[in-house]
Amino acid sequence: MQVKVFVTPRLGILDPQGRAVEAALANLGFAGVRDVHVGRFIVLAFDAPSKVAAEETVRKMCEQLLANPMIEDYRFEVEPG
Amino acid sequence: MKWAVVRFPGSLDDDDALYALRDVLEQDASILWHKDERLGDAECVVLPGGFSYGDYLRCGAIARFSPIMKSIAGFAAEGGLVLGICNGFQILCEAHLLPGALTRNRSLSFICETVTVRVENCQTPFTRLMRQGDLIRLPIKHGEGCYVTPERELRQMEERGQVLLRYVGSDGKQNERTTPNGSMRAIAGVANERFNVFGLMPHPEHAVEMMLGGTDGLKIFRSITASVAR
Numbered sequence: 001m002q003v004k005v006f007v008t009p010r011l012g013i014l015d016p017q018g019r020a021v022e023a024a025l026a027n028l029g030f031a032g033v034r035d036v037h038v039g040r041f042i043v044l045a046f047d048a049p050s051k052v053a054a055e056e057t058v059r060k061m062c063e064q065l066l067a068n069p070m071i072e073d074y075r076f077e078v079e080p081g
Numbered sequence: 082m083k084w085a086v087v088r089f090p091g092s093l094d095d096d097d098a099l100y101a102l103r104d105v106l107e108q109d110a111s112i113l114w115h116k117d118e119r120l121g122d123a124e125c126v127v128l129p130g131g132f133s134y135g136d137y138l139r140c141g142a143i144a145r146f147s148p149i150m151k152s153i154a155g156f157a158a159e160g161g162l163v164l165g166i167c168n169g170f171q172i173l174c175e176a177h178l179l180p181g182a183l184t185r186n187r188s189l190s191f192i193c194e195t196v197t198v199r200v201e202n203c204q205t206p207f208t209r210l211m212r213q214g215d216l217i218r219l220p221i222k223h224g225e226g227c228y229v230t231p232e233r234e235l236r237q238m239e240e241r242g243q244v245l246l247r248y249v250g251s252d253g254k255q256n257e258r259t260t261p262n263g264s265m266r267a268i269a270g271v272a273n274e275r276f277n278v279f280g281l282m283p284h285p286e287h288a289v290e291m292m293l294g295g296t297d298g299l300k301i302f303r304s305i306t307a308s309v310a311r
Contacts, residue, residue, distance in 0.1 A: 013229060014263065016187050020307075034139075047292075068139055070176070071182045071229060 093131035128169025141171035170280030181230035187263025
């Protein structure tokens with residue numbers, strides 16, 4: 001299975017990086033840009049008997065290591081291959 | 082009293098902690114490697130500052146899974162004293178031995194300066210030789226020291242007295258400017274509910290001789306030795 005994991009700062013938690021990038025984009029002339037958040041993108045691969053089983057495993061990976069659920073939100077995509 | 086200082090790959094202040102304990106305080110202190118699984122007969126375990134595992138993923142996130150952390154969790158569950166300084170604090174939060182999390186400084190800058198912190202609860206093993214409201218001066222040096230935790234949990238922590246240290250100005254008053262990293266409620270150090278695990282961003286081991294700029298760090302280490310001696 002090919003997995004893509006997206007980790008972003010939890011909404012409502014201060015995200016100074018996102019804010020700094022938002023300000024920089026505005027300074028470059030990209031008007032109206034909002035809700036900028038800077039996070040992590042993690043790719044990984046492993047063998048699993050089914051997509052459902054793989055998703056369950058990835059969810060555990062996210063809860064235990066890849067994200068800190070107190071301060072970060074995560075979502076992932078699992079593709080056979 | 083016997084102390085153990087844990088060395089992770091990327092620890093920086095392990096030798097400084099050892100120096101403060103052995104050379105300045107004349108304690109029986111030794112280094113443990115993060116792959117060790119036994120804590121020996123240590124009465125207090127120190128997780129030092131630094132950049133364990135290069136701060137990969139999140140500060141402290143990988144160190145949390147070092148073999149020694151299982152033993153430390155068991156030691157803490159039995160009431161053993163655990164002190165986490167800076168990266169050690171981050172590791173203890175990631176390991177859920179302390180509530181909350183430490184995130185990027187609000188300014189996005191790495192901050193290296195001496196700060197004033199106010200003692201908020203002196204009835205703990207880590208603060209018992211001080212008085213509530215005492216101001217102590219300690220150095221900080223971190224990029225990720227902004228303490229956050231859900232508001233409801235924070236209220237409960239405050240009610241239980243788990244906030245031990247808060248950043249303030251030199252006059253003892255707190256406002257947004259006196260919080261260097263943007264921490265919620267200016268939190269510089271917190272304890273667990275049982276008050277046997279304590280994490281703080283300032284470095285007491287760097288404030289143990291006048292030559293280093295001050296000796297207020299000794300008040301924390303001496304509180305611990307006084308607690309164990311009781």
